[in-house]
Amino acid sequence: MLDSARLLYRGESEAAQPNFNPSYRYLRTSVNGRVLFMVLGYIDRRAEGPVEVWYSGTGEVVRLLNGQLVGTTGLSIDWRDVRLSNPPAWQAHAANATQTYVRERDLMPGYRFGIRDDVARAPITPPPDSALAGASANSLSWYEERSVSRPAAASVPPARFGVSFASGAPQVVYSEQCISRDLCMSFEQWTPPTPAADTAARAGT
DSSP: OHHHHHHHOOOSOTTSOOOOOTTSOEEEEEETTEEEEEEEEEEEEETTEEEEEEEOTTSOEEEEETTEEEEEESSSSEEEEEEEESOOOOOTTOOSSOEEEEEEEEEETTTEEEEEEEEEEEEEOOOTTOOOOSSOGGGSEEEEEEEOOSSGGGOOOOEEEEEEOTTSSOEEEEEEEESSSSOEEEEEEEOOOOHHHHHHHHHTO
């Protein structure tokens, strides 16, 4: 699967679309304004739920549990392992009340282990400034998570999640998550355009 990711990744602008393979699942990822597409390598079955393991073409790895970042490898800063203690379920019609849970993360470089974040989640209105590209922001339910830990210097910027309930079960379609104040990413579950639709779109231009 990593070889497939290497063939996919171009490191170019979004206009240079890669050749998608319909047999694979993709994650549209934006890092500091640069767009790349990651490939689902495998699903790690854990007691807390299935963890999706995504690869870039240059070997970076992102792990997502119910849309939440639970590990990275190969970035300039990595959360090598993340433990979530009783995170609240995504709710289709969430009350305005804030829900809280605890996150512990291991940070590299620097060998900092067990960094604790007290995280507060609250519903928000659809943001007008997201990098969402494959769906309307208004079609999703939105939530913001922010660290309320002290000292604040140990916290990271707030995260945002766009969740779909179209199938009944919640699915995080889009998220913006930071692993430091200077390294923030967006992740979007991506369905590549079919060749027929792509050809028609070019013909209409």
